[in-house]
Every structure is written in structure tokens, then in C-alpha cells.
Amino acid sequence: MLACLPVKERQSLLEELFGENGANFPITRTHIGACDFSVEGRYSLAEQNGDTALVSFSMYHDKEGFSTDKYPDIVDSTYDLYYLMKDVADIKAKQNDKTYRVLATTWTAPAWMKDINDYYSKEKKTGGRLLKKYYQTYANYLLKYLEFYKSEGINCWALSPVNEPQGNDGSWESMHFTPQEESEFIGQYLGPTLEKAGYGDVKILGFDQNTFEIGPWTAAIYGDSLSRKYTYGMAVHWYGSSFTPFPEVMDSIHNLYPDKAIIHTEGCIDNLGVEPWDAVIDKEGFVEKNWYKNDKFWWSKEATDWAYSTPFWPELHPKYVPVHRYARFIIEGMNNWMTGFIDWNVVLEPNGGRNHVGNHCGAPIMIDTKNKEIYYTPVYKVLKQLSRNMRPGDTVIYVKQAEELAETVFVNAVQKPDGRIVVNILNTREEPLSFKLEIDDKDYAVSVSANAVQTRIYPAK
Structure with missing residues (x-):
């Protein structure tokens, strides 16, 4: 999307996203090799079969740019992921708040390292498994990625060995791990490899899928002394429900493993405008309409997700208000030990692409690449508001609110290093409210x- 903008407009958008006068987002997630939102898929960074020495390792795909013949809306044919990461790093380096945490995640190992010898297979409904004989090679592959970006002045903060290890039925790039397999890979291969190479400070995140399914992964990874040693925390997604972040699950995980982090690494309006699949009962209601340049859509109960009106936990997947879902997940998540939130795609086209398999999704910002028009959705404005007011280094503090407001009003609070208290409130009701909050034994009147x-924002005591 950004390659479709003139340089001045692109730089202005990046400043809005990452600059101190904009949202100043401190953490980002990027893909190692192809993912479904790659413009063109089915590639890795080492494509020569059997290349265990990784001689063929190349960052070409992050740098190659785009053909204006194939993609006529492109303005800068040289611009690609590598240059985006460099631009964001430059913005952060020039400002007082330099926090720039990059989480790098793979969707799949090179095809030749897997049992299906392919990036994914729709026919077999699988992304395949990493062959045991290539565990060390795959660890070396991830290390080479970290080494490349460090040589370019970008230190990756964290690494996730694979996105969604339970798979996606072979719909796009993926790779399966069982909890025990990921534990073994982290504890016996990836962790020691990074440590030996001087990258032991890179945080390793396990799992990287839906929160409510996390139990077997924490048991396997934290139950093994080696993998527990090397794992910083668990990455979670929000696709298990269209409204709840499963606070009881996060609470239980924290109580069992209080020294480990829980970070939300992916969420979006999935299947935006996509035709219903076979299991959907309310086929007409499944398909969203009129979201582009229509703020009302983002504040209305008009969005659906993949499991709306299906036999798959229908009580957890009703229609929802996009702004409410984002704000509730962040506010309630932070109250229950979640330490960070990353959206999926921050910028997409008006139809929710580009996505090489048609898996269109919503995004906080949408760009009409033909007319060079940028639409900042209400979701973006709320994310900006929360990002500017809750920063790395703040401390979440307990908030007590009236029980009768539960499930309709959501509140969290953080204390700044200078003692100021920031309170964020989501009111999902159709009427204004006035009520009291208790924070550190002090009452606050709120409207x-x-x-x-x-x-x-309340001053320090």
C-alpha cells in the first residue's frame, strides 16, 4: 500500500503512525518470508532444496519492490518491506521516545524443510510439519534473519518461531507444531542457537494463536526447564471470540507462570466482506458492507468474524462493534496481565486486501491506491488515543468499579513514572454515564x- 503513495504522503503517514506527534506506536510485527498478506506468496528466504548450509539465504523478497506493469497503482517501484522498516527506525531514532520493538514471525519454514515439501496445501488441508532433521537448520535460518537486520541497524526485539502452529487448513502459508514439538524446538535448538550467537537478549514468544487454546502450550513449554528458560512469554490472538479477550484464561496463566509475559500479536476484522463459507447459516448477515469512508460502520454492530452464525461456539461470535472490540480487548486485557497489543495490518486497501489468497480483513487505515486517498477509521483514532496515553514503562493499577456496569463499561488505569494516573473508559451503552471509580483507595468521579x-489524566498525588 505504501509503495502506491507519493514519497511526501508516505512519509507523512509513517510519521502519523510512529512519530511522537502521531500515534507513536512502540511495537510492530513483521513476517519472515511469505504470509497471506504478502502481495505474492509461496516464498521463503532460502529456497534451494536441501541447502542446510543456507548458502542461498537472501533478503531479496524484502527488497525487490513491485512491477508497475503488474501493479499500475505503484508510485515507487523500489519500495518494499526492508525500506519500510528502515524508515520507521529512522523516525524513532530522531525523536526523544526512541522505543521501537520489532517482533519477527514466520508463517512457514522453507518448503523443503517440511514433510509436504510445499508452503501449504489446500488439497491436503495442511501447512505441513517441520521435519525433525531440519530443526537446527531452521534455527539457523531464523538467526540469519536477525543477523541481517542487525547489520542494517535494526535490532529485532522478539521472535516467534511460527504463526498459528495449529494451522489454518492449508489455506495459506503455515506450519504445524504440537506443543511438545515447539517446546523441543525452542529449548534444544532455537534458544541455544541464539544464545551462542550473542542474540540471547532477543525475546522468544511461544504459541501465537487464540487465547482460549493456550493451556497445552504453556504446560509443554513452561513445563520443560530448557524451553521455559528461553521463552519470554506467550503470543496470543483474539479470534476465539468477537467480544471477550478471555480474561479468566489470562489470569490463570499468569497465576501459574507470573514471571512470563502475555502479548497480543494479531487481531483484525477477519473475513471483511468475504462471501460466507459452507457452515454459515445467516449467509446474508455474514457479509459486511459500506465500511470504507463510513465512520458509522466502525461504531455500529455490523461486523462479523469467521465463526459468526456457525456451529462453532456461536455464543462467542455474535456481530460486534469494531471500536468496542478493539477498546475492550486492550482495556480488559491490560487488566488481566496482557502486556502489549499489536493489530494485524495497520494499512490495507478499501476492500481489505491485498492478500494473495483473498483473505481480506479490516485495517485501522485504508488507502485507495488509485486515487491516493487515505481513510483513517475510528479504530485508528482509538488506537492512537490509547497508544499515546499508555506507554512502555507505565504500570497497570487496579481499578474498582460498580458491579452493575460490568459487561457494558470497561475501565483500566496506568500510573506514569511521574505519578500521574491515566484512566481509559469504554462505554458501550447508548446513554452517557456518571459514576465513581476507586483507584488506590481514592475515589474518582467520572463522566x-x-x-x-x-x-x-489525573495529576500525581
Whole structure:
């Protein structure tokens, strides 16, 4: 999308996203090799069969740019992921708040390392498994990625060995791990490899799929002394429900493993405008409409997700208000030990692409690449509000609110290093409210508008 913008407009958008006068997002997630939102898929960074020495390792795909013949909306044919990462790093380096945490995640190992010898197979409904004989080669592959970007002045903060290890039925790039397999890979291969090479400070995140399914993964990874030693925490996604972040699950995991982090690494309006699949009962209601340049859509209960009106936990997947889902997940998640939140795609086309398998999704910002028009959705504005007011180094503090507001009003609070208290409030009701909050044995009177996300800042005591 960014290659379709003139340089001045592209730089302005990046400043809005990552600069101190904009959202100043401190953490990003990027893909190692292809993913479904690669413009063209089915590639890795080492494509020569049997190349255990990784002589063929190349960052070409992050640098190659795009053909204007094939993609006529392109303005800068040289611009690609590598240059984007460099631009963001430059923005952060020039400002006082330099926090720039890059989480790098693979969707799949090179095809030749897997049992299906392919990036994914729709026919077999699988992404395949990493062959045991290539565990060390795959660890070396991930190390080479870290080494390349470090040589370019970008230190990756964290690494996730694979996105969604339970798979996606072979719909796009993927690779299966069982909990025990990922534990073995982290503990006996990836962790020691990074440590020996001087990259022991890179955080390793396990799992990287839906929160409610995390139990077997924490048991296997944290139950093994080696993998526990090398694993910083668990990455989770929000696709298990269209409204709840499963606070009881995060609480239980934290209580069992209080020294380990829980970070949300992917969420979006999935299947945006996509035709219903076979299991959907309400086929007409499944398909969203009129979201581009229509703020009302983002504040209305008009969005659906993959499991809406299906036999798969229908009570967890009703229609929802996009802004409410984002704000609730962040506010309630932070109250229950979640330490960070990353959206999926921050910028997409008006139809929710580009995606090489048609897996279109919503994004906080949408760009009409033909007319060079940028639409900042209400979701973006709320993410910006929360990002500017909750920063790395803040401490989450307990908030007590009236029980009768539960499930309709969501509140969290953080304390700044200088003692100020920031309170974020999501009111999902259709009427304004006034109520009291108790924070550190002190009462605060609060008023909040109907159907709104508001932030209050109180001075230090």
C-alpha cells in the first residue's frame, strides 16, 4: 500500500503512525518470508532444496519492490518491506521516545524443510510439519534473519518461531507444531542457537494463536526447564471470540507462570466482506458492507468474524462493534496481565486486501491506491488515543468499579513514572454515564459520553 503513495504522503503517514506527534506506536510485527498478506506468496528466504548450509539465504523478497506493469497503482517501484522498516527506525531514532520493538514471525519454514515439501496445501488441508532433521537448520535460518537486520541497524526485539502452529487448513502459508514439538524446538535448538550467537537478549514468544487454546502450550513449554528458560512469554490472538479477550484464561496463566509475559500479536476484522463459507447459516448477515469512508460502520454492530452464525461456539461470535472490540480487548486485557497489543495490518486497501489468497480483513487505515486517498477509521483514532496515553514503562493499577456496569463499561488505569494516573473508559451503552471509580483507595468521579472511548489524566498525588 505504501509503495502506491507519493514519497511526501508516505512519509507523512509513517510519521502519523510512529512519530511522537502521531500515534507513536512502540511495537510492530513483521513476517519472515511469505504470509497471506504478502502481495505474492509461496516464498521463503532460502529456497534451494536441501541447502542446510543456507548458502542461498537472501533478503531479496524484502527488497525487490513491485512491477508497475503488474501493479499500475505503484508510485515507487523500489519500495518494499526492508525500506519500510528502515524508515520507521529512522523516525524513532530522531525523536526523544526512541522505543521501537520489532517482533519477527514466520508463517512457514522453507518448503523443503517440511514433510509436504510445499508452503501449504489446500488439497491436503495442511501447512505441513517441520521435519525433525531440519530443526537446527531452521534455527539457523531464523538467526540469519536477525543477523541481517542487525547489520542494517535494526535490532529485532522478539521472535516467534511460527504463526498459528495449529494451522489454518492449508489455506495459506503455515506450519504445524504440537506443543511438545515447539517446546523441543525452542529449548534444544532455537534458544541455544541464539544464545551462542550473542542474540540471547532477543525475546522468544511461544504459541501465537487464540487465547482460549493456550493451556497445552504453556504446560509443554513452561513445563520443560530448557524451553521455559528461553521463552519470554506467550503470543496470543483474539479470534476465539468477537467480544471477550478471555480474561479468566489470562489470569490463570499468569497465576501459574507470573514471571512470563502475555502479548497480543494479531487481531483484525477477519473475513471483511468475504462471501460466507459452507457452515454459515445467516449467509446474508455474514457479509459486511459500506465500511470504507463510513465512520458509522466502525461504531455500529455490523461486523462479523469467521465463526459468526456457525456451529462453532456461536455464543462467542455474535456481530460486534469494531471500536468496542478493539477498546475492550486492550482495556480488559491490560487488566488481566496482557502486556502489549499489536493489530494485524495497520494499512490495507478499501476492500481489505491485498492478500494473495483473498483473505481480506479490516485495517485501522485504508488507502485507495488509485486515487491516493487515505481513510483513517475510528479504530485508528482509538488506537492512537490509547497508544499515546499508555506507554512502555507505565504500570497497570487496579481499578474498582460498580458491579452493575460490568459487561457494558470497561475501565483500566496506568500510573506514569511521574505519578500521574491515566484512566481509559469504554462505554458501550447508548446513554452517557456518571459514576465513581476507586483507584488506590481514592475515589474518582467520572463522566463518559454514550458509545465512546474516553481517556482521563489525573495529576500525581
